[in-house]
Amino acid sequence: MNETIELLLKHRSIRSFTDRQIPQEQVDLLIRAGQHAATSNFFQQYSIIDVTEPAKKQELAKIGNQPYIAEAARLFVMVADMHRNAVIAEEKGEAPDVLGSTDFFLRAFSDTALAAQNMVIAAESLGLGTVYLGSILNDAEAVIDLLKLPKYTFPVFGIAIGYPNQSPQLKPRLPKNAVYHENEYQPLIHPVEKLKVYDHNVHQYYDLRNANRRVDTFTNQIAKAVSGKQSENKKKMLDTLKSQGLLQY
Numbered sequence: 461m462n463e464t465i466e467l468l469l470k471h472r473s474i475r476s477f478t479d480r481q482i483p484q485e486q487v488d489l490l491i492r493a494g495q496h497a498a499t500s501n502f503f504q505q506y507s508i509i510d511v512t513e514p515a516k517k518q519e520l521a522k523i524g525n526q527p528y529i530a531e532a533a534r535l536f537v538m539v540a541d542m543h544r545n546a547v548i549a550e551e552k553g554e555a556p557d558v559l560g561s562t563d564f565f566l567r568a569f570s571d572t573a574l575a576a577q578n579m580v581i582a583a584e585s586l587g588l589g590t591v592y593l594g595s596i597l598n599d600a601e602a603v604i605d606l607l608k609l610p611k612y613t614f615p616v617f618g619i620a621i622g623y624p625n626q627s628p629q630l631k632p633r634l635p636k637n638a639v640y641h642e643n644e645y646q647p648l649i650h651p652v653e654k655l656k657v658y659d660h661n662v663h664q665y666y667d668l669r670n671a672n673r674r675v676d677t678f679t680n681q682i683a684k685a686v687s688g689k690q691s692e693n694k695k696k697m698l699d700t701l702k703s704q705g706l707l708q709y
């Protein structure tokens with residue numbers, strides 16, 4: 461065990477922040493750490509939008525339906541971004557034909573996630589708390605309008621970062637044998653039975669987190685989540701991606 465791995469093993473999302481601001485040098489370090497993540501083919505196909513305008517933060521909090529989005533000292537929207545490379549190609553007299561492909565979208569998406577995770581780890585190493593915000597995709601079109609995202613870009617998620625105002629328990633993870641496979645995929649047979657102990661641990665975690673809330677097991681949560689109805693906005697996500705010039709083929 462070393463300090464880096466210890467840091468990784470004590471990750472938990474933070475959803476309540478103090479008013480304390482993050483020194484700008486530290487924010488700059490987070491961006492640098494993000495930029496040094498590995499990047500598919502060295503294309504660096506992401507952008508980091510630092511949302512500092514309070515009205516815009518409020519709007520994103522409204523879209524995400526989570527007030528703490530606006531309360532964090534810093535709010536970044538991580539954007540899969542092939543626009544920059546499209547313009548570079550055009551300036552060099554080349555048509556950016558492949559940027560609408562699934563292949564390029566997946567590369568931009570993974571670049572964005574890797575940069576984000578580097579930022580999160582760097583932030584945690586500085587004693588900051590973070591939470592990813594997939595909830596901004598409750599209305600991807602509204603985010604695209606709000607942040608003026610051009611063709612060949614898509615908001616992947618937000619990250620709220622600030623000084624923690626809470627100290628939540630670590631959220632238990634699946635046992636190793638549920639996620640680890642050697643050489644070939646080995647399906648977990650009767651997972652509900654095999655995950656009984658894990659279900660118990662997750663139930664206990666939620667109970668400790670909020671004793672007044674009705675809590676569920678992991679397997680119940682999953683079963684409900686995958687059978688749940690999607691909002692109209694979520695259903696039109698593919699259309700939104702396509703209208704950004706992405707996932708054309």
Ligand SMILES: Cc1cc2nc3c(=O)[nH]c(=O)nc-3n(C[C@H](O)[C@H](O)[C@H](O)COP(=O)(O)O)c2cc1C
Binds near residue numbers: 524594
């Ligand atoms: C892509 C992504 C999107 C997420 N979106 C949200 C979100 O919108 N709101 C939220 O409170 N947590 C969000 N989370 C945090 C997860 O709920 C959290 O990581 C998970 O429950 C495990 O808990 P832990 O991070 O405390 O270990 C998101 C995490 C990821 C990776």
